[in-house]
Amino acid sequence: MTGITYGVVLTVTGILGAIGCITGLIVTAVAFPRQRKKMLEKIESE
Amino acid sequence: MGTEEKLSGTYEILERLGEGSGGVVYKAYHRRLRQPVVLKKMKNRSISRAVNRQEVDILKNLHHSYLPQVLDFLEVDGDVYTVMSYIPGKSFAQLLNEGQHFTQKQLIRWGMQICSALNYLHNQKPPVIHGDIKPANIMLTPEGNICLIDFNIAFYLDDSTVLGYTNGYTSPEQYIMVLSSKSSQTLPGHSEIDERADIYSVGATFYHLATGQRLSDCRQKIDRKLLTECTGEAFAQVIEKATKIDPGERFQSALEMFRAFENITKKDRRYQRLLAGQLGIRMGLVALTAGFIVLAGYGVHEIRRERTDMYNGLVEEQIELRDAGDYEGQEDAFAEASAMMPGALESYYQNACSLYKQERYEDCIAFIDYDICENEKIDLTQARMADVYYLRADSLFRLGDYQNAVETYGEVFRLGTKETVYYRDYAIALAYNGEEENAREILQEAIDYGLKEDSIYYAQGEIEKALGGSDAALADFRECISRTDDNTMKTRAYLMMNEIYEAKGSDTTQREILLEAKEVLPVENQMQILENLAQIDIDLADRSGNGQYRQEAIDVLGEIVSQGWDTYDTYDTLAVLYEKQGQLDSARQTVDTMMEKFGEDYNVYMRYAFLEIDAQELLDNSDRDYTQFAQYYEKALQLYNEEMTDNNEDNEMLLLESVYAQVVEGGWLE
Numbered sequence: 141m142t143g144i145t146y147g148v149v150l151t152v153t154g155i156l157g158a159i160g161c162i163t164g165l166i167v168t169a170v171a172f173p174r175q176r177k178k179m180l181e182k183i184e185s186e
Numbered sequence: 187m188g189t190e191e192k193l194s195g196t197y198e199i200l201e202r203l204g205e206g207s208g209g210v211v212y213k214a215y216h217r218r219l220r221q222p223v224v225l226k227k228m229k230n231r232s233i234s235r236a237v238n239r240q241e242v243d244i245l246k247n248l249h250h251s252y253l254p255q256v257l258d259f260l261e262v263d264g265d266v267y268t269v270m271s272y273i274p275g276k277s278f279a280q281l282l283n284e285g286q287h288f289t290q291k292q293l294i295r296w297g298m299q300i301c302s303a304l305n306y307l308h309n310q311k312p313p314v315i316h317g318d319i320k321p322a323n324i325m326l327t328p329e330g331n332i333c334l335i336d337f338n339i340a341f342y343l344d345d346s347t348v349l350g351y352t353n354g355y356t357s358p359e360q361y362i363m364v365l366s367s368k369s370s371q372t373l374p375g376h377s378e379i380d381e382r383a384d385i386y387s388v389g390a391t392f393y394h395l396a397t398g399q400r401l402s403d404c405r406q407k408i409d410r411k412l413l414t415e416c417t418g419e420a421f422a423q424v425i426e427k428a429t430k431i432d433p434g435e436r437f438q439s440a441l442e443m444f445r446a447f448e449n450i451t452k453k454d455r456r457y458q459r460l461l462a463g464q465l466g467i468r469m470g471l472v473a474l475t476a477g478f479i480v481l482a483g484y485g486v487h488e489i490r491r492e493r494t495d496m497y498n499g500l501v502e503e504q505i506e507l508r509d510a511g512d513y514e515g516q517e518d519a520f521a522e523a524s525a526m527m528p529g530a531l532e533s534y535y536q537n538a539c540s541l542y543k544q545e546r547y548e549d550c551i552a553f554i555d556y557d558i559c560e561n562e563k564i565d566l567t568q569a570r571m572a573d574v575y576y577l578r579a580d581s582l583f584r585l586g587d588y589q590n591a592v593e594t595y596g597e598v599f600r601l602g603t604k605e606t607v608y609y610r611d612y613a614i615a616l617a618y619n620g621e622e623e624n625a626r627e628i629l630q631e632a633i634d635y636g637l638k639e640d641s642i643y644y645a646q647g648e649i650e651k652a653l654g655g656s657d658a659a660l661a662d663f664r665e666c667i668s669r670t671d672d673n674t675m676k677t678r679a680y681l682m683m684n685e686i687y688e689a690k691g692s693d694t695t696q697r698e699i700l701l702e703a704k705e706v707l708p709v710e711n712q713m714q715i716l717e718n719l720a721q722i723d724i725d726l727a728d729r730s731g732n733g734q735y736r737q738e739a740i741d742v743l744g745e746i747v748s749q750g751w752d753t754y755d756t757y758d759t760l761a762v763l764y765e766k767q768g769q770l771d772s773a774r775q776t777v778d779t780m781m782e783k784f785g786e787d788y789n790v791y792m793r794y795a796f797l798e799i800d801a802q803e804l805l806d807n808s809d810r811d812y813t814q815f816a817q818y819y820e821k822a823l824q825l826y827n828e829e830m831t832d833n834n835e836d837n838e839m840l841l842l843e844s845v846y847a848q849v850v851e852g853g854w855l856e
Contacts, residue, residue: 147488154482161475165468172464179460183451184291 197225197269213272216257222272223257226336227265248310252303254335273333278321278395288395290417294447296332296395297424300324300388301444303334308381308440315379319387320355321394354394357386358404358431382433385443389428389436396421404431420453497527504536508543511750516540529563531570538577547581554578572603580611588619606637610645617652625649640670644679656686667706677703677711684718693729697722713751716742724763736763754784761793765800773797788829791822792842799845812854819846 197214203224204211212225245256255271288296300319307314316323318336325333351364360383386404393408394400396417401408408429413422424446430436437443451457500523507516516537523533534557541550554574558564579594595612609632616625629637629645637645647662663679670676680703687696700719704712723739726732743760746752757780764773777793795818802810819842826839849855 145489145492147485147490147492150485150488151482152485154478154480154485157478158475158482161471161478164471165475168464168468168471172468175464176457176460179457180451183454183457184294 197223199225216269219257224254224270224272224335225260225267226270227267245314248307248314250303250306252299252331252333253306254333270335273325273327273335275325275327275333278324278326278391281326282321282394282398287398290396290421290450293392293396293417293421294450296324296326297388297392297447298444299332300334301440301447303332304381304384304388304440305444308384313381315381316384316387317360317379318352318356319384319391320352321391324391353403354401354406355387355390356404357383357433359383359433361404380433381439382436385428385436385440386430386433388443389425393425393429396425401429418450418454420450423453424450493526497523497530497533500526501532501536504533504540508536508540513540513544528561529565531558531564531568531574534558534561534564535570535574535577538574542577542581545584547584550581551578551585567601569601569603572598572601572605572608575601576605576608576611579615583611583615583618588615591615592619592621604635606632606635607641609635610637610641613645614648614652617649620652622649622653625652640666640672640675643669644675647679647682651682651686656690660686673707673711677707677715680707681714681718693722693725697726709749713746713749716746716749716751720746720759724759727766733767736767739763740767754780757783758789758793761797765793765797768800770797770801786825788822788825788836788839791818791825792836792839794818795822795842796838796845799849810854812849815849816846816855 196217197212198217200213200215200222202210203213210227214223214225215221216223246258248256254273256268257271258269260267260269304316307316316334319334323334323336325335327333351361356364357379360379363379390401393413397409397412399409399412408422408426410422410426413425424443427446428436428443437446500519503519504516504523507513507519517540520533520537520540523530524537527533534553538550538554538558541547541553554577558574559566575594575597579591579598582588582591582594592612592615595608595615598608598612609628613625613629613632616622616628626649629642629649632645633642643662643666647659647666650656650659650662660683663683666679667676670679680699683699684696684703687693687699697719700715700722703715704719707715720739720742723735723742727735727739740760740763743756743763746756747760757776761773761776761780764770764776774794774797777790777797780793781790795815798812798815798818802812802815822839822842826836830836
């Protein structure tokens, strides 16, 4: 079975999308605490 | 001697700091400890009141960063003095008087420090309640930290101690208790003071520090709007809660208030919006992840469905190609289908059908045995296997292996099939295997399951034929032919009748039956009929010497070739017939076609050699040249020696050798 079929497109899209979202979650796990800390520092300095 | 002189033995009085609630407060120098200390007289302590030394030791053991160290107690002239470490810096009362303002950050930090100190005191056993928290009792050290001074030792020591209060900082319940102690009546309100009184005082103190305004008394509520303007909503919430009239509505512990201070910045609206935004993004990513996973799962499902559709398409292609006679194409389609879904039986079954249709019964059986039954990926218990075993059983039957055919039919019915045709053929196999009674039983079962009339007559004919009842068999086959619309069954019936007449030796009747079949049956069903007809014509020609039969055989074989049913034997037989008819050119052309289609072998050159001999014999002796004959003979002999094994001999080749010997003996060859 060769060729890019509808099923292949859906599967690849799903996998890439999931990987992208999981990567996004990992990035937010790192970036968001820093953002919160900066905001707290900003508020405290006012 | 005055009091100061009596104190001077251990302490060097440095200055009077002021008047506390209990009396004079001195700053002194402890000669032995070599450090500055504070001496403070305890209010209204009488020397006759017993001082519990053990409790004093406990107080002396209080150690906290934001509390002064209790060093000792003194009795001088009947008064009790506390000795505590001297805290440098200014009190917040002094700072407020100087007009100092404080930022929210500072207030939060000091609030946490005070709560930390209070938490330490309140967790002592028994708890130490300060009882007099106010700006004047909070020092700001040069390091920028607070120190909570002047916590009420007397409060701890004696239940009956007279309490003090300071307007604007003292809790309502403490205020009531103070009033009760001064009145002869017991006032309604709280009967005891606990940690929450200190909580109120901290709240009131920090309200003053934040706004610069002091509450007039415990009945006055805080100005929330003013406080919010000075410090923000979150800070105002903390102070408001701490200064609730009802202690049950305040923070229930210093630790709780500490946490509230800690979280003030986190309650800021901008921070809360940021948190909400981040949560929204994370929730969105989680939802998207789940969505993509579902999408991928659906995609896999689609791929499986597409693969199944493609597989089914290839199986249909197998059937179409087989029906069209394109067996090579069918094999290619089978290879592709089985590679795509190795565990699916259908393509294997169709390939077995193709082998069966080509009458390659041994290949069909081998394919079923090795490619299907020994294929671990195929489920051998599925219903379709009944059809596979049927092909095997019928192939064995065609090869005359009736015993194994009967055994294989057992496998067919073990899978629970109710195909009446299978029952019919099983009955026939049993009859051929000599099991008459079982054959009739199975046929009856087939009839009970609804076997059609034409099949019943056919089966009965086969059974009678197997048991030697040829006349009854012929009658049954006649009935079958007259009743059936199934051309395959009709063909089989004619062929069975042909076999019966062949066994009887009635070759002319055979020929009549076959000619009748040729008229009645459609072309696609005539292959075996024509093959048998050609053979009977050859037999009749050989027996009678009538060349007419031979020509008819040539015509029938020509039809076989034109229908695409030609095999090696077809051409070989044709070549011999042409030769016997004296049509040497046609014979030679036939041998040429044979070599072109099937490649060279000794038989081809043997035919060429015989034809060459025939051609030379038509010439005058003086014109004869046996050189070509010799070449054909030598080539045939060479290939014959290579191909023939196990002491097999071809009689025609022996004849050719004999002819060659004669030619040589006759001196026609050097």
